[in-house]
Amino acid sequence: MHLYIAFVAALNLCVGYVLGAHFRVLPELRIPSVRLRKREEGASSDEPLVQPVAPTTPEAGAGLTNEDIESGLAAFQHQLAEMGKRLEESQSDAQAFGACAKDMQDANHAYLENTQKQIDGMAPEDERRKAVESGAEEVGKISAEFDSIVEQGLDKEETRASLIEKTSELNEKVAEVKQEVADAVAEQPAAANDIQAPDRTAPEVQPAAPTESPVGVGEAVLATLDHLLEQVDGALEADDTTRCRVAALILTDPLASGDNPVPDWFTSVQGRIPELIGQSLNAPNLVEVSDDTQCVALLDERDLDSVFKQVETLRSEIAKTTFTKGVEKLNTTVTCVVVDLPGTETSEEVVRRFGEAAEEARRQGRNKTYHHDGMFPTEVQTEIEAVEPRVVKV
The missing domain is CATH 3.30.70.270 (Reverse transcriptase/Diguanylate cyclase domain)
Structure with a gap:
């Protein structure tokens, strides 16, 4: 019996090693369990366990393309629409609604953070900078109001309803900002996108069909x-x-x-x-x-x-x-x-x-x-x- 237990233990160890060697899936994904236990012991949790993927930013002096700016707003607007639907669908369930609200907060904060990086990458004389900066300020105000409502607690039906209204307000504001930025972009020369059609002289790669810019x-x-x-x-x-x-x-x-x-x-x-x-x-x-x-x-x-x-x-x-x-x-x-x-x-x-x-x-x-x-x-x-x-x- 003891030999059988030892054999099973050795087999499990070997399988774990194979997974780790080839994919590094289990060791990497099990780290958070240790991290959470350390939090319970009072350890600091300020430093994230895994750093977020840094958004692609242009090299110094390269500037942002018009498509970078417009696709960022389009992506955020799409997220707001999708999350707004999720909030409405879960309005009767406080727990599920709270999880959706948390996702919404994360989306708002990520947009503002990434937009600030875009602003920092623009030259002071760039006409687009003023539009993006003004829009980010307006979105930031509504985002702060959204956070304030969440902090009140979401147990009450009327509080959840007000959060849905605030989401609609935010979506409308982003649509306005998108138009303002589009007007500013129209005054700028078009810039090339990072993702380009293949070289037509290379027969092994066919040109990509023109499509709407994907969400970054x-x-x-x-x-x-x-x-x-x-x-x-x-x-x-x-x-x-x-x-x-x-x-x-x-x-x-x-x-x-x-x-x-x-x-x-x-x-x-x-x-x-x-x-x-x-x-x-x-x-x-x-x-x-x-x-x-x-x-x-x-x-x-x-x-x-x-x-x-x-x-x-x-x-x-x-x-x-x-x-x-x-x-x-x-x-x-x-x-x-x-x-x-x-x-x-x-x-x-x-x-x-x-x-x-x-x-x-x-x-x-x-x-x-x-x-x-x-x-x-x-x-x-x-x-x-x-x-x-x-x-x-x-």
Whole structure:
């Protein structure tokens, strides 16, 4: 009997090592449990466990493109609309409403922080700066009023109703700011976007079809891993069967370089992956877990099929992206894991399922999407719309 127990323990240790060596999923994601215990012992929690993904900012003197400014406002406006719907849907449930309100606060604060970085990157004589600065000030006032209402507590129905009204007011203000900025942008010369059509002289890469500018990760709400797992636990406690809530893990795959050494600038490519994930998913919370190689997000959709299409589209977009640095070109892929929140009890269980699905990917193949339904992980087979190739300069 003792030999059997020892064998099982050794086997578990080996499996844990394999997961850690290949994906570094379980060790990285279990750190917050230790962090939370330290908080209970009175340790300082001022420093975040995982630093948020820094929004892409131009080099000194490069300035911001018009598209950077406009897409930031468009992204924030989209978030406000989506979160406003969530607030209305959860108005009768104080606990669920409070979780939505917290997401809303995070979105407001992230927008203001990122907008300030945009302002700092503009020259004093830039006509756009005045419009952006004035708009941020107005949004900041309403955001502060929103925070004040939340601090009063959300147990009362009338308080929750006033918060929904404040959300509508904020959305209207952002629409006004967007128009003011558009007017200012119209007076500026057009600038090139970071994501450009491929060189037409290169036959291996077709030009990307013109599309609406995607939402940048700088405009998404970024949270520490601690906060994300707290939200996972909150979603589990809410047990809302009207929504399909999942946690998604996106792993940047190792570069298949063959006999050639991995280029030094591949780390820069890895650094752009979280940004592209934010563009595609527009997740209310997106957390960079480990050295630009892992991201975790909470997704909230009407049904599981919608989740699969969203994640599969992201995976295909990364696979169809050619990264360039000068004349050099590079392609990479990601492996995605979707874990159902209904049916799980704790965030630790979600992490365990991440690990099992990651191990399945190691065995069955990367550059795929896997779904863990609580029983076992399986590869996702779903049809999505065709994804156009694109080029991203690093």
